[in-house]
């Protein structure tokens with residue numbers, strides 16, 4: 028039932044985008060390279076459509092903007108079990124946007140051409156069960172975005188020297204080939220590697236890396252385009268799982284992972300003369316001493332810092348200022364409770380009040396102050412254990428606030444300052460006069476305000492850009508966890524500013540500009556898988572974003588009683604039903620109908636359906652969302 032739903036939604040998505048695609052052509056270079064590649068693979072002429080290669084089955088293209096014109100670029104070639112008897116053409120290197128090359132169960136021969144290195148965006152390479160032979164070219168190791176590499180059941184020979192550094196590789200299948208030599212220890216640096224099979228290579232020597240059996244791999248194996256559905260057992264590296272699991276929650280920069288540089292991969296074997304050995308030994312000793320000395324210094328500094336942080340947590344003084352737009356003196360009134368009590372309360376969140384106040388002489392005239400109260404427990408009741416936990420929590424909050432304070436993006440509401448008091452934290456933001464998207468939509472529904480389609484589209488793109496920054500550009504990745512119209516504030520130009528990001532982990536109900544009516548509403552934005560996994564991922568944010576897109580086009584919040592009267596009882600389900608019906612226009616906000624942007628609004632609803640698919644893996648990421656929204660022409 029649900030898969031049928033997915034399919035129809037996806038199909039609809041593609042049929043609706045196709046006419047848009049049809050206007051564009053492949054670039055000449057892409058066209059020639061693709062035609063040559065398909066010819067050399069041995070795809071029969073009747074299956075090719077030279078006039079429009081992108082409509083050939085198994086060929087995937089996407090529009091790209093190129094100096095004011097749109098063109099199509101090839102992003103995937105997927106030809107499974109087509110009895111192809113040709114070879115992989117060097118012309119493949121001229122398709123630089125390609126992400127997937129899958130030709131399983133064919134009879135392709137010859138080597139992988141070194142020109143494949145030109146396909147720098149490749150994520151999936153599946154050549155399983157062909158008769159490819161020769162060495163895998165060294166150039167292959169520059170495909171750093173690879174996630175899945177399946178070369179199993181071929182006749183590849185030579186060593187595994189191409190396995191240098193694939194930080195994104197999740198699955199590696201090399202079984203049933205004629206690879207020789209040792210398995211490079213560099214494999215341990217592939218921090219996302221989950222599955223790995225090198226059996227059936229009788230010439231491989233030496234110890235195999237230790238493998239640990241993974242108990243229930245079933246959900247992992249359901250990735251869309253690989254055909255390994257029925258493999259009974261999979262193995263994982265014990266070490267790499269730990270590091271990859273911890274990665275998302277870690278506040279360490281990715282650079283600190285123990286990945287060796289590609290040069291250190293042991294791909295060549297040569298004998299060293301004994302003098303060289305001695306020189307190397309002396310040099311090694313020297314380097315070792317130097318390294319020891321340096322690390323001693325670094326450790327000293329590190330422990331000092333920790334000491335300062337821990338001590339600072341108990342009785343620290345002035346505010347932490349993150350912006351030049353505000354001065355510490357301007358926040359002095361937060362140091363005493365009377366000063367705070369006099370402020371105007373503009374909202375109440377799960378963790379305390381939100382205040383508003385003017386700073387007549389400041390660069391920013393009005394600020395919003397959010398108070399976060401520590402869990403109200405009597406000091407006498409606290410056991411030693413509780414106190415430790417509380418201190419740990421305080422430190423965690425402080426470190427998250429530090430991270431958030433450094434973030435600058437035009438679609439993220441910047442934190443100006445943080446004032447720490449014995450029983451609470453104050454977070455200081457610029458006050459946004461236009462309020463939140465939730466406020467504005469309520470005014471629109473009351474008829475006291477208008478919000479035309481172009482303004483809504485701009486808000487959608489802004490939120491997507493902010494999310495893209497948090498999910499993709501910022502390290503460590505930040506998952507918002509509570510994206511909803513109440514957390515999207517609008518500045519004076521109606522540019523969207525996402526609020527309350529980065530703090531949700533330790534302060535789940537943090538609210539910048541609270542409106543009391545949205546507590547029940549938040550439910551409508553949570554991805555279905557969260558209830559099972561209890562884990563927020565970026566794809567949960569994408570689901571919430573999809574709901575937000577639906578809200579923008581439909582003009583109704585999930586809490587709207589309209590949905591209680593439908594048989595679906597839910598915004599997302601109703602949206603999907605109407606979008607697959609004969610008249611998807613019914614879903615559009617009646618106030619926006621006849622504005623000449625119907626096609627664009629329906630496209631945004633398509634993206635909303637896409638973002639709210641039940642399977643998180645099928646949802647686009649935030650970058651793809653932003654790109655799709657950007658490419659809608661008005």
Ligand SMILES: *[C@@H]1O[C@H](CO)[C@@H](O)[C@H](O)[C@H]1NC(C)=O
Nearest residue numbers: 049050051052053078096097
């Ligand atoms: C695409 O190609 C066709 C024929 O090759 C041509 O008629 C059409 O104008 C082209 N479209 C664009 C947008 O360049």
Ligand SMILES: *[C@@H]1O[C@H](CO)[C@@H](O)[C@H](O)[C@H]1NC(C)=O
Nearest residue numbers: 108109110131132133156180
């Ligand atoms: C390899 O592909 C051939 C042709 O499609 C198929 O008959 C065969 O079963 C496949 N073998 C494996 C091991 O997948």
Ligand SMILES: *[C@@H]1O[C@H](CO)[C@@H](O)[C@H](O)[C@H]1NC(C)=O
Nearest residue numbers: 202203224226227260261262
């Ligand atoms: C590895 O591949 C071989 C043959 O291709 C297969 O029999 C074996 O079950 C696979 N091992 C794992 C752990 O999947």
Ligand SMILES: *[C@@H]1O[C@H](CO)[C@@H](O)[C@H](O)[C@H]1NC(C)=O
Nearest residue numbers: 268269270271272273274276
């Ligand atoms: C993360 O690493 C810590 C040690 O640094 C370990 O105790 C913890 O179990 C790890 N978490 C996961 C989910 O692997």
Ligand SMILES: [Mg+2]
Nearest residue numbers: 514538539540
């Ligand atoms: Mg909020």
